[in-house]
Amino acid sequence: MSEVTGTGYLECLLESWRAKPAEALSWLDQLRAQAIDRVSTQKLPTKRDEEWRFTDISPLTTLPYRPSQPDANLRIQDIQHLFLDEVKSRLVFVDGYYSPQLSVIVNPALVMGNLPALLSTHATALESHLGQYARFDQNVFTAMSTAFLRDAAVIIAPKNTVITDPIHVLFIATQHEVTSYPRCLVIGETGSQITLIEDYVALQQAAYVTNAVTEISLAGNARAQHIRIQRESSQAFHFANCVAALAHASHYQSVSIAQGSKISRYNLDVRLTDEAAECMIDGLTLISDRQLADTHTCIDHSKPNGTSHQQHKCIADDTAHAVFNGKIIVRPHAQHTNSSQSSRNLLLSKTAQVDTKPQLEIFADDVKCAHGATVGQLDAEEIFYLRSRGLSEKSARNLLTYAFGAEIINRIPVTSLRQQLAQAVLDQTQSN
Amino acid sequence: MSAVLQSLVNQPYKHGFVTDIESDIAPKGLNEDIIRLISAKKDEPEWLLSFRLKAYEKWLTMTAPEWQNVHYAKIDFQDISYYSAPKPKKKLASMDEVDPELLRTFEKLGAAMHERAALAGVAVDVIFDSVSVATTYKQKLAEVGIIFCSISEAVHTHPELVQKYLGTVVPVGDNYFAALNSAVFTDGSFCFIPKGVKCPMDLSTYFRINTEGSGQFERTLIIAEEGASVSYLEGCTAPRFDTNQLHAAVVELIALDNADIKYSTVQNWYAGDEKGVGGIYNFVTKRGLAKGVNSRISWTQVETGSAITWKYPSCILRGDNSVGEFYSVAVTNNYQQADTGTKMIHIGKNTRSTIVSKGISAGHSNSSYRGLVRIAPTAEGARNYSQCDSMLIGDQCGAHTFPYIQVHNNSATVEHEASTSKIGEDQLFYFSQRGIGAEEAVSMIINGFCKDVFQQLPMEFAVEATKLLSFKLEGSVG
Numbered sequence: 001m002s003e004v005t006g007t008g009y010l011e012c013l014l015e016s017w018r019a020k021p022a023e024a025l026s027w028l029d030q031l032r033a034q035a036i037d038r039v040s041t042q043k044l045p046t047k048r049d050e051e052w053r054f055t056d057i058s059p060l061t062t063l064p065y066r067p068s069q070p071d072a073n074l075r076i077q078d079i080q081h082l083f084l085d086e087v088k089s090r091l092v093f094v095d096g097y098y099s100p101q102l103s104v105i106v107n108p109a110l111v112m113g114n115l116p117a118l119l120s121t122h123a124t125a126l127e128s129h130l131g132q133y134a135r136f137d138q139n140v141f142t143a144m145s146t147a148f149l150r151d152a153a154v155i156i157a158p159k160n161t162v163i164t165d166p167i168h169v170l171f172i173a174t175q176h177e178v179t180s181y182p183r184c185l186v187i188g189e190t191g192s193q194i195t196l197i198e199d200y201v202a203l204q205q206a207a208y209v210t211n212a213v214t215e216i217s218l219a220g221n222a223r224a225q226h227i228r229i230q231r232e233s234s235q236a237f238h239f240a241n242c243v244a245a246l247a248h249a250s251h252y253q254s255v256s257i258a259q260g261s262k263i264s265r266y267n268l269d270v271r272l273t274d275e276a277a278e279c280m281i282d283g284l285t286l287i288s289d290r291q292l293a294d295t296h297t298c299i300d301h302s303k304p305n306g307t308s309h310q311q312h313k314c315i316a317d318d319t320a321h322a323v324f325n326g327k328i329i330v331r332p333h334a335q336h337t338n339s340s341q342s343s344r345n346l347l348l349s350k351t352a353q354v355d356t357k358p359q360l361e362i363f364a365d366d367v368k369c370a371h372g373a374t375v376g377q378l379d380a381e382e383i384f385y386l387r388s389r390g391l392s393e394k395s396a397r398n399l400l401t402y403a404f405g406a407e408i409i410n411r412i413p414v415t416s417l418r419q420q421l422a423q424a425v426l427d428q429t430q431s432n
Numbered sequence: 433m434s435a436v437l438q439s440l441v442n443q444p445y446k447h448g449f450v451t452d453i454e455s456d457i458a459p460k461g462l463n464e465d466i467i468r469l470i471s472a473k474k475d476e477p478e479w480l481l482s483f484r485l486k487a488y489e490k491w492l493t494m495t496a497p498e499w500q501n502v503h504y505a506k507i508d509f510q511d512i513s514y515y516s517a518p519k520p521k522k523k524l525a526s527m528d529e530v531d532p533e534l535l536r537t538f539e540k541l542g543a544a545m546h547e548r549a550a551l552a553g554v555a556v557d558v559i560f561d562s563v564s565v566a567t568t569y570k571q572k573l574a575e576v577g578i579i580f581c582s583i584s585e586a587v588h589t590h591p592e593l594v595q596k597y598l599g600t601v602v603p604v605g606d607n608y609f610a611a612l613n614s615a616v617f618t619d620g621s622f623c624f625i626p627k628g629v630k631c632p633m634d635l636s637t638y639f640r641i642n643t644e645g646s647g648q649f650e651r652t653l654i655i656a657e658e659g660a661s662v663s664y665l666e667g668c669t670a671p672r673f674d675t676n677q678l679h680a681a682v683v684e685l686i687a688l689d690n691a692d693i694k695y696s697t698v699q700n701w702y703a704g705d706e707k708g709v710g711g712i713y714n715f716v717t718k719r720g721l722a723k724g725v726n727s728r729i730s731w732t733q734v735e736t737g738s739a740i741t742w743k744y745p746s747c748i749l750r751g752d753n754s755v756g757e758f759y760s761v762a763v764t765n766n767y768q769q770a771d772t773g774t775k776m777i778h779i780g781k782n783t784r785s786t787i788v789s790k791g792i793s794a795g796h797s798n799s800s801y802r803g804l805v806r807i808a809p810t811a812e813g814a815r816n817y818s819q820c821d822s823m824l825i826g827d828q829c830g831a832h833t834f835p836y837i838q839v840h841n842n843s844a845t846v847e848h849e850a851s852t853s854k855i856g857e858d859q860l861f862y863f864s865q866r867g868i869g870a871e872e873a874v875s876m877i878i879n880g881f882c883k884d885v886f887q888q889l890p891m892e893f894a895v896e897a898t899k900l901l902s903f904k905l906e907g908s909v910g
Contacts, residue, residue: 332827347839348842354837355836356839357836358833360850361832361833362831368852370849371833371848371849371851372847374845
């Protein structure tokens with residue numbers, strides 16, 4: 001193996017990677033081999049890197065994390081509370097490994113399963129999409145994930161298939177001091193429609209690392225609703241990269257909720273690669289104690305007539321630290337782009353902090369782009385109004401905080417999940 | 433893009449003549465000896481020499497920053513002459529004693545705004561290359577206790593004030609170019625407004641780089657004591673040369689309790705030709721310290737020149753209830769690059785800041801707004817409002833926004849908005865329907881776009897800025 005320049009964390013993980021297969025490389029092996037080459041030339045980012053200047057991940061390097069091992073002991077009773085009523089099809093991954101006994105695949109119109117199961121039957125589709133969007137030449141976490149790529153949730157919506165019930169992909173963490181690599185690939189063929197719930201949960205308060213990569217490819221006129229819930233353990237580190245590539249007139253709607261983890265970082269890249277593509281991206285960060293949640297999004301308009309709308313909200317309590325960086329790029333030929341972005345941040349305590357940076361990079365003249373950012377506490381006049389209606393100060397505050405978060409949560413099209421999350425916001429506000 | 437607008441934008445640079453004045457130029461290159469030479473030429477006290485040497489030592493350990501969104505060939509700091517003074521140098525008491533050649537230079541400056549301003553009763557300090565050549569209205573200002581002179585004069589006449597404040601807002605090692613400036617600065621303006629004095633007239637400095645291959649490193653220091661107020665104007669031009677020239681200035685403002693400093697700049701350095709050859713590198717550190725309670729610092733800038741503009745006039749709002757303001761118009765055309773914005777550092781309670789930034793890009797130019805609003809944990813009840821709008825003229829240019837917002841206190845309210853637009857066909861159509869030609873329409877639209885900033889400028893400057901903008905953009909729209 002080439003020289004390792006990483007820190008303790010990377011070295012530790014790389015050691016466990018067995019020697020690269022020497023011959024008869026399949027495309028997947030080649031992909032992994034390329035990624036491992038990239039890992040060994042990169043370093044873990046520090047606060048000196050512009051993209052990480054507010055997020056200090058050095059605590060990660062002090063702990064020796066091993067790759068997770070498959071564990072088949074989890075029973076359906078243990079995780080039943082995580083199921084959603086509306087969901088018929090479910091893929092469950094335990095510490096990054098597929099668990100067939102916990103998963104349910106009912107919809108024959110859809111190609112759905114884990115990577116090894118579909119590798120022989122859908123090789124062409126997988127080869128042309130897997131690892132093709134989440135670039136690993138710059139991002140060490142994506143490179144790690146690709147280097148360790150063994151299993152993945154794969155969902156292919158064939159041409160003109162419209163699936164109304166949501167698909168639940170559950171990534172469950174059960175082990176201590178391990179690193180798992182959840183991976184997800186969604187291919188929406190021409191004219192298809194799906195709803196995906198990507199859900200990261202922990203069964204215990206353990207310290208572990210999740211390094212997740214999700215790739216979503218939408219062909220012409222395809223539509224996808226992508227709901228992403230991060231409710232990891234409060235000791236966990238969560239690093240996730242999601243890339244959505246949007247073809248002609250496709251539509252991508254994403255709602256991501258970041259609630260768990262000690263340190264979390266979510267990168268969402270949306271690439272509008274053809275004309276008239278549309279995306280709506282919303283996010284809510286709900287953190288307290290000493291949590292740090294960092295969301296970086298990049299919306300890249302490279303063709304004309306694209307539309308993007310983004311709203312990101314953060315609620316930070318105690319000494320929590322929320323970071324948001326939203327970049328919008330309008331490339332030279334992307335005329336008639338319409339893009340809006342808003343970052344709204346609510347600080348509930350004196351010691352909570354927010355760093356936000358909405359960023360525009362525009363190279364085309366006939367475009368409409370606007371962004372806005374606000375940071376503040378609850379409006380004293382609004383509280384006064386509610387108190388004049390007989391609410392106590394505390395319930396007035398709770399109600400306003402709830403309403404602040406509810407605006408995002410209400411965009412989730414799955415009722416039971418919406419209720420669960422609304423409850424989570426209430427629990428958090430009432431703990432004050 | 434209509435032909436009218438094209439021709440509108442591409443007017444030649446009007447201040448591009450060279451004044452044939454014999455200069456006293458130091459050999460090119462930078463080393464300790466040069467710094468000692470500069471210091472000796474200016475007959476400086478020992479403490480200032482050690483200030484320079486300290487800065488030089490610091491500078492040697494630093495590397496040129498690369499994070500900014502501008503591109504240029506590496507600067508060879510050994511190929512610059514760090515001292516250039518017009519030769520017939522003697523003490524000047526009034527404008528009449530100035531070298532007639534120099535005076536003709538000002539005649540030639542077409543707009544001659546500063547001349548006219550001087551006639552209209554504005555005190556002017558003229559900095560030619562690196563040396564202050566004339567300060568007008570000194571006597572009248574002295575009557576109310578205001579010290580307004582070149583900084584090299586102040587070093588001799590008021591060393592205690594210079595020593596007390598120099599480098600307190602921008603420390604010698606603040607950044608690469610500030611360190612360089614601290615080591616080699618040759619002149620600049622010094623202004624001291626004593627307690628309770630409202631400056632009776634606008635003060636103005638006029639900068640001009642004349643000699644090819646010389647850098648201009650001026651240093652401005654303005655101090656407003658308790659309850660004082662001053663409005664200060666700065667204007668810049670340079671002749672056209674095919675080589676790039678470096679302008680690395682440092683401006684420090686200090687406002688004590690209830691003081692008010694308003695600093696306006698109209699920057700029209702030579703921007704290079706339409707292919708991007710030549711022009712000034714304008715790498716400037718400007719920072720104001722609102723030290724006292726209820727103090728106010730306001731920056732207004734109209735940036736139309738320079739091949740590369742890279743500056744962030746900032747406010748450190750330390751005093752409770754202090755106010756920081758930043759109003760900016762940055763216009764780039766051809767291959768110009770501008771990365772400009774501000775920093776508002778809120779430290780005191782109930783501090784307020786306003787940022788209004790307007791960027792206009794045409795041709796192949798790129799302009800970026802980069803701003804920082806930082807609310808420290810101590811800044812109870814701080815308030816910020818930022819607005820940055822960009823206008824793109826043509827499809828080869830770019831506009832970028834990088835606002836950093838860091839809030840560490842929950843009682844603060846921070847708002848930021850940004851938008852991008854262009855001069856639409858329908859807008860031009862509307863004007864032509866009302867009998868207004870494209871050229872005038874564009875000028876009206878742009879002036880409307882920049883109105884919020886122009887309103888902040890003193891009268892003469894506002895007129896000048898409006899004119900500057902319209903000929904700067906002549907021919908670029910349509």
